[in-house]
Amino acid sequence: MNTSDIFNFLKPKNELEKQEDTSTVQNQPFIPNELWVKCPVCKKAVLSSDLNDNKKVCPNCSYHFRIAARQRLEITVDEGSFEEFDAEMTSTNIIDFPDYTRKLKNARLNSGENESVITGKARIGGCETVIAVMNSQFMMGSMGTVTGEKITRAFEYATKQELPVIVFTVSGGARMQEGILSLMQMAKTSGAVKRHSDAGLLYITVLTDPTTGGVTASFAMEGDIILSEPKALIGFAGPRVIEQTIRQKLPKDFQSAEFLLEKGFVDKVVPRSEMKETLTKLLILHGSIPEKEDKEEKEGDEQ
Amino acid sequence: MSAFDNVTAARANNRPTAIDYITRIFGDSFIELHGDRRFADDKAVIGGIAELNGKPVTVIALEKGRNLKERVDRNFGSAHPEGYRKALRLMKQAEKFHRPVLCFVDTSGAYCGIGAEERGQGQAIAENLMEMMTLKTPILSVFIGEGGSGGALALAVADEVWMLENAIYSVISPEGCASILWKDSTKTAEASECLKLTSKDLFKLGVIERIIREPKTVDSVVFESFKTLIGQTFEKLEASDTETLLNKRYNRFRKY
Numbered sequence: 001m002n003t004s005d006i007f008n009f010l011k012p013k014n015e016l017e018k019q020e021d022t023s024t025v026q027n028q029p030f031i032p033n034e035l036w037v038k039c040p041v042c043k044k045a046v047l048s049s050d051l052n053d054n055k056k057v058c059p060n061c062s063y064h065f066r067i068a069a070r071q072r073l074e075i076t077v078d079e080g081s082f083e084e085f086d087a088e089m090t091s092t093n094i095i096d097f098p099d100y101t102r103k104l105k106n107a108r109l110n111s112g113e114n115e116s117v118i119t120g121k122a123r124i125g126g127c128e129t130v131i132a133v134m135n136s137q138f139m140m141g142s143m144g145t146v147t148g149e150k151i152t153r154a155f156e157y158a159t160k161q162e163l164p165v166i167v168f169t170v171s172g173g174a175r176m177q178e179g180i181l182s183l184m185q186m187a188k189t190s191g192a193v194k195r196h197s198d199a200g201l202l203y204i205t206v207l208t209d210p211t212t213g214g215v216t217a218s219f220a221m222e223g224d225i226i227l228s229e230p231k232a233l234i235g236f237a238g239p240r241v242i243e244q245t246i247r248q249k250l251p252k253d254f255q256s257a258e259f260l261l262e263k264g265f266v267d268k269v270v271p272r273s274e275m276k277e278t279l280t281k282l283l284i285l286h287g288s289i290p291e292k293e294d295k296e297e298k299e300g301d302e303q
Numbered sequence: 304m305s306a307f308d309n310v311t312a313a314r315a316n317n318r319p320t321a322i323d324y325i326t327r328i329f330g331d332s333f334i335e336l337h338g339d340r341r342f343a344d345d346k347a348v349i350g351g352i353a354e355l356n357g358k359p360v361t362v363i364a365l366e367k368g369r370n371l372k373e374r375v376d377r378n379f380g381s382a383h384p385e386g387y388r389k390a391l392r393l394m395k396q397a398e399k400f401h402r403p404v405l406c407f408v409d410t411s412g413a414y415c416g417i418g419a420e421e422r423g424q425g426q427a428i429a430e431n432l433m434e435m436m437t438l439k440t441p442i443l444s445v446f447i448g449e450g451g452s453g454g455a456l457a458l459a460v461a462d463e464v465w466m467l468e469n470a471i472y473s474v475i476s477p478e479g480c481a482s483i484l485w486k487d488s489t490k491t492a493e494a495s496e497c498l499k500l501t502s503k504d505l506f507k508l509g510v511i512e513r514i515i516r517e518p519k520t521v522d523s524v525v526f527e528s529f530k531t532l533i534g535q536t537f538e539k540l541e542a543s544d545t546e547t548l549l550n551k552r553y554n555r556f557r558k559y
């Protein structure tokens with residue numbers, strides 16, 4: 001045997017060994033135009049259409065920009081498969097909190113959405129699932145009674161229909177403007193998650209930047225499988241609150257997705273480009289049978 | 304009395320803490336049990352078994368400490384994840400041995416710090432909320448002082464929640480609220496009003512079942528009637544079958 005043959009049989013490279021692409025994009029002239037977005041990490045200017053085509057991930061340094069809930073749905077679920085639940089449901093100023101009515105109005109205008117979460121039913125890689133996607137553009141994804149209600153209803157529907165649930169979280173926490181009733185949403189959603197879980201059904205959470213406070217301390221951390229996007233900030237208390245409490249600076253990358261992975265609170269850090277594939281695999285591994293996407297073929301099968 | 308007077312009263316250093324309630328209600332029958340079996344024993348949470356009218360009951364409490372030394376020792380009643388995990392361990396134990404759970408809540412909130420985050424403060428609270436929702440034994444939570452956000456709720460997913468007259472229960476501290484809302488943490492009085500955190504407000508909102516009147520002095524007669532009330536409530540809750548109990552508990556929180 002030729003000695004060199006021995007070395008032809010190689011252990012497949014694992015994810016840690018995969019080389020980061022270190023090639024840098026050429027220095028583009030900086031044009032202060034809305035078509036260009038400056039990446040907060042590598043400081044390079046990226047054409048905003050390129051950024052959108054790349055699922056809002058910096059093509060240069062892989063920084064994951066925050067992404068609106070609708071766009072998240074678009075890149076996650078099979079085209080045309082999403083059926084929204086409770087789209088019209090919207091918050092009111094239930095405890096008469098100062099300035100809340102105006103804030104809600106602004107949030108609706110800014111986000112184009114009625115609440116901080118979109119819920120519904122969809123197919124991912126042909127697998128039917130209930131899905132909830134939170135929206136950072138709506139009051140930083142804070143959890144009010146309607147947010148909690150929509151998530152609870154989504155879980156109750158999934159339990160009844162024996163479907164898995166996938167929740168993409170992004171949240172600053174409970175919505176202070178709804179007082180104690182926002183805190184109650186933590187218990188309410190947890191109850192619905194527990195019933196879904198006790199029915200033997202799969203719940204996957206995908207933590208995205210940032211996931212903190214009451215959402216972390218409830219349904220975000222209750223998944224059977226907890227995934228996260230790279231570098232997402234995930235914590236119970238926000239970093240500023242911790243720094244004020246302990247009166248010292250926090251180490252770099254504290255509360256990052258990778259930090260939580262190391263500490264054992266996240267199952268897997270998944271880049272946005274691999275999210276749909278990962279979710280599909282997990283759904284299939286838990287008994288989902290992918291429907292063929294071609295509608296005519298499906299109808300043909302049924303005959 | 305303004306909402307902020309209430310906040311001040313709920314936080315007052317001379318206010319009875321959980322240990323006072325446990326001692327006066329259960330006397331010598333209380334046996335403290337320690338540790339979460341995973342990391343450590345969190346002194347901000349007291350847990351154990353006691354006797355109530357000849358029957359065992361699991362008692363779990365957030366304890367602030369009665370003097371400066373105790374307060375430091377008990378981290379001012381702000382629990383770490385291991386505190387919530389100890390609480391859950393004792394609740395599961397109560398479920399196994401079919402005894403009810405009585406929680407006393409008194410905390411400004413779950414602790415915010417490096418160790419707390421490293422050991423999963425959010426996960427620990429989340430697990431309690433989920434598990435308490437289907438714990439197959441009655442749970443009664445009594446807010447005796449401060450009820451700070453998720454750190455209080457982690458001991459209050461209960462069949463009934465009561466509050467001492469001057470206790471408070473809030474999603475955020477008035478200071479935190481003021482600094483976010485008006486960038487001014489001194490506007491605590493205004494924030495206290497807005498948050499609807501007094502026992503009267505919460506009773507009106509349907510968040511609690513009962514307000515316990517506070518005596519002007521430490522009066523053992525009051526503790527005696529409080530004890531009677533707890534006993535009667537457990538008797539009432541234990542009379543229903545588990546499925547009914549858990550459905551009621553689910554719907555208690557489902558309605559918000």
Ligand SMILES: [Zn+2]
Pocket residue numbers: 039040041042043044058059060061062063
């Ligand atoms: Zn970049």
